[in-house]
Amino acid sequence: MPLIQSSNLTPELAAMQVEVEEYARGHGLDFYPTIFELIDADELNMIAARGGFPTRYPHWRFGMEYESLSRGYQYGLQKIYEMVINNDPCYAYLMRCNGPIDQKLVMAHVYGHCDFFKNNQWFSHTSRKMMDETANHGTRIRKIMDKVGVETVEEFIDACLSLEDLIDVYSPHIKRRADRKSSTLNGEREEEAKKPRRFRSKDYMDTFVNPRELPGEKHDVEPRKVPEHPERDVLLFLLEHAPLDGWQADVLSIIRDEAYYFAPQGQTKIMNEGWASYWHSKIMTTQGLTTADIVNYCDHHSGTLASSPTQLNPYKVGIEMFRDIESRWNRGAFGREYEECDDDAERRRWNTNAGLGLEKIFEVRRIHNDLTFIDEFLTLDFVREHKLFRFGYNPGSEAYEIESREFPQVKQQLLSSLTNRGRPLISVTDGNFRNRGELYLKHEHSGVDLQIDYATDTLENLQKLWNRPVHLETIVDDTKTVLTYDGEEHECDYGESLSDLFDFSEDSED
Numbered sequence: 001m002p003l004i005q006s007s008n009l010t011p012e013l014a015a016m017q018v019e020v021e022e023y024a025r026g027h028g029l030d031f032y033p034t035i036f037e038l039i040d041a042d043e044l045n046m047i048a049a050r051g052g053f054p055t056r057y058p059h060w061r062f063g064m065e066y067e068s069l070s071r072g073y074q075y076g077l078q079k080i081y082e083m084v085i086n087n088d089p090c091y092a093y094l095m096r097c098n099g100p101i102d103q104k105l106v107m108a109h110v111y112g113h114c115d116f117f118k119n120n121q122w123f124s125h126t127s128r129k130m131m132d133e134t135a136n137h138g139t140r141i142r143k144i145m146d147k148v149g150v151e152t153v154e155e156f157i158d159a160c161l162s163l164e165d166l167i168d169v170y171s172p173h174i175k176r177r178a179d180r181k182s183s184t185l186n187g188e189r190e191e192e193a194k195k196p197r198r199f200r201s202k203d204y205m206d207t208f209v210n211p212r213e214l215p216g217e218k219h220d221v222e223p224r225k226v227p228e229h230p231e232r233d234v235l236l237f238l239l240e241h242a243p244l245d246g247w248q249a250d251v252l253s254i255i256r257d258e259a260y261y262f263a264p265q266g267q268t269k270i271m272n273e274g275w276a277s278y279w280h281s282k283i284m285t286t287q288g289l290t291t292a293d294i295v296n297y298c299d300h301h302s303g304t305l306a307s308s309p310t311q312l313n314p315y316k317v318g319i320e321m322f323r324d325i326e327s328r329w330n331r332g333a334f335g336r337e338y339e340e341c342d343d344d345a346e347r348r349r350w351n352t353n354a355g356l357g358l359e360k361i362f363e364v365r366r367i368h369n370d371l372t373f374i375d376e377f378l379t380l381d382f383v384r385e386h387k388l389f390r391f392g393y394n395p396g397s398e399a400y401e402i403e404s405r406e407f408p409q410v411k412q413q414l415l416s417s418l419t420n421r422g423r424p425l426i427s428v429t430d431g432n433f434r435n436r437g438e439l440y441l442k443h444e445h446s447g448v449d450l451q452i453d454y455a456t457d458t459l460e461n462l463q464k465l466w467n468r469p470v471h472l473e474t475i476v477d478d479t480k481t482v483l484t485y486d487g488e489e490h491e492c493d494y495g496e497s498l499s500d501l502f503d504f505s506e507d508s509e510d
Contacts (some may be wrong), residue, residue, distance in 0.1 A: 008038050017102055024111035028362065032128075033089040037106070040096050044080050045069040047093060048370055051262065052085045053134040056253065057141040059157055081304075082106040086265070088118040088128035091448055101289075101296045108283040112276030115365075120271075122264040122369050125172035137254045144247045156248060159461035165423045166234035168170075169263045176233075180182045230427035230442065234462075235259070237428045242465050251467075258380065266421035267369040274318015277304065281319065310387035310391075317386075321373070325355035325364060325380055327502040366387070371418045378414065380407045418448065424450055426472070439466045443474035452472050454485075459485040 011018065017036055024031070039047070041128040045332075046357065049066035050056045072078035081102065092110040094103055108305040117123050145153045168176065231237045235446035239249055265272070289297055305316045309384070328334055332352030341347050342488055364373065383390075390413045392403040419425075425444035433440040439462070443450060455472060462485075463470045469486040 007357075009094075010038070010280060012100070013038065015099070017107060019438050020104060020107040020288065023090055023109065023287050024115070024279065027116040027279065027282065028358075029111055031090065031111055031118050031278065032087070034084075034092055034110065035089050036092050036094055036110075038094050038096055039472065041073055041079075042070065042092055044083065044095055048080055051258075052083050053131060055135040057134075057138045057157075058145070059154060059161075061161070064297060065215035067455060072118055082109055084110045084113045084117075085103065085131060086123060086126060086128075086261075087131045090114045090117065091131060099296070101293050102300060104288055105280055105297065105300060106286055107426060108288060109276045111278035113272060115279075116268070116272050116275045118364055119270060120264075120369075121173075121367055122267055126261050127257075136259070139259070142249060144251065146168060148247055151249065153247075156251060156464075157255070159464045160235075160252050162458055162461040163235060163238075164255055164259040164427055165264065165421075166232075168232035169219070169234075169260075169267060169420065171233055172260065211349050225427055226431040230429050232425070232427045234426065234428055234441070237431065238465050241431050243467050244465065248465075262370075263421070269369070270314040270318045270321075270370045270418075271365070271368060271373050272318070272329055273314045274320075274322050277315045277319040278322045278361075284378035284482065319501040320386060321382065322361050322364070324379070325377055326361050328357075329360040330355055332356075371415065373416050374411070376417060378411055383407050383410050419446065424448075429473075433471060437468045439468065439470040441470070441472045443472060449476055452476070455483055456490050457484065459490070463487050 013036070015206065017034075023032070042144065044065055048069055049062050069078070069080070074082075077330065079095075082092065083099070085088060090110075090113075092106075092114075094106060098106070107435055119145070141157075142151065192324055226241065227237060241254055244252065263410070282296055282299075298330055305313065305319065307316055328444070330353075331350055332354035333347070333350045334337070336346070339349060341350070364377070368376065382409075388405075388410050389402045390404040390406075390409040426441050427441065427444065429442050430439070430440040441462075455474070459470050459472060467487075469484060472483045474483065478494075484491045484493070
């Protein structure tokens with residue numbers, strides 16, 4: 001496939017891109033054509049504030065994010081070295097002020113990301129033309145603002161964005177619903193053929209594209225529970241059943257589409273960054289450096305992989321786990337015989353010269369996300385070697401402290417933090433609660449209570465879309481609790497106002 005280069009790269013950087021791409025392909029990486037853009041730090045912060053896209057819909061949160069990134073850069077607290085977009089072709093940004101070694105390192109890192117985007121199964125259902133789609137989304141919302149008003153649309157976007165995590169991240173890979181457009185019985189197919197023709201549309205937009213009833217159509221008069229089964233895709237349920245105006249449904253569908261695009265990035269943060277770091281390290285140390293460049297490269301590489309006692313570094317954990325997998329499969333340190341060996345010294349010396357390491361890490365890159373990656377390949381030896389520990393909040397000292405260094409506890413905390421990208425699992429269980437058109441949701445409690453202030457804010461925004469009281473069942477201090485918001489007041493299932501239990505005053509620091 002011919003190389004695609006940006007027109008604004010200097011001749012030196014263009015030659016560097018050709019060199020690094022040849023190295024990457026030589027190692028077996030497979031990626032879409034990649035376009036590098038050379039931009040200033042301020043431009044990079046502006047693009048990063050929009051999630052990596054030069055053009056998106058207008059909203060104040062992008063401006064706030066830009067201010068935060070700009071101040072961090074000006075004060076020397078943070079610096080964005082690279083940014084790459086999951087698209088075909090891939091787009092990546094180089095900061096104009098970076099030195100040659102940094103630019104080469106970033107290019108190698110980007111090609112690792114591009115290979116991951118193209119080949120990892122969790123990205124297989126994402127749009128590969130999202131650069132164009134986000135621009136189209138911006139145009140659609142600007143047109144809506146011209147008709148309805150900027151403030152009205154922004155307030156509605158605020159409500160939608162507070163709900164954007166309420167999607168079913170596994171639904172692109174699992175068939176949750178029966179296909180209503182196909183039948184297995186000939187009689188049903190003939191009946192379908194007799195029905196009046198409708199325009200093709202997404203399910204949740206059908207009521208806006210087609211009339212609710214066409215002549216000759218028959219509808220079931222038997223009432224049914226809505227939803228028939230708990231629905232994790234709360235945004236889809238709202239699109240299908242909430243009393244939304246046409247423009248509101250259009251805006252909510254945009255928020256939902258973009259939420260599904262970004263979801264795999266949250267599901268594969270450790271793997272994606274680890275894979276890119278593995279390959280930039282491999283390319284730079286084996287082919288991309290001269291002796292004069294080594295110290296400069298090592299200084300910047302070590303900064304990327306620096307560990308913190310208070311925060312997990314996905315670059316560090318990811319690259320070390322890929323290296324550990326490669327080493328184990330090269331030595332044959334896997335399988336039943338190895339697992340049943342109780343001699344620690346023999347396990348450390350174990351080497352059957354299997355040589356399967358490279359093949360194995362490419363397989364892992366293809367099929368896993370962070371949750372299954374940690375569950376499958378995190379080992380006791382790895383936890384000990386890298387001194388991982390479980391931490392928690394100690395009310396007595398009012399500080400976070402080490403709770404345990406035991407392998408099961410460490411692994412469990414990692415898995416809990418990665419389940420559903422660390423977001424609570426919430427499903428719609430009844431769209432006609434008490435036969436009053438009220439919305440009832442349930443939090444699938446996994447040992448961590450909801451933050452009540454976040455939950456109440458979310459209920460308020462949910463009620464704005466549903467226009468009827470909304471309820472959320474959860475667990476608070478090991479007690480089943482139902483939080484309710486009717487548009488005016490928050491209540492608990494036992495009738496007491498939440499203001500009696502939690503301080504919602506504007507001057508509260510919590």
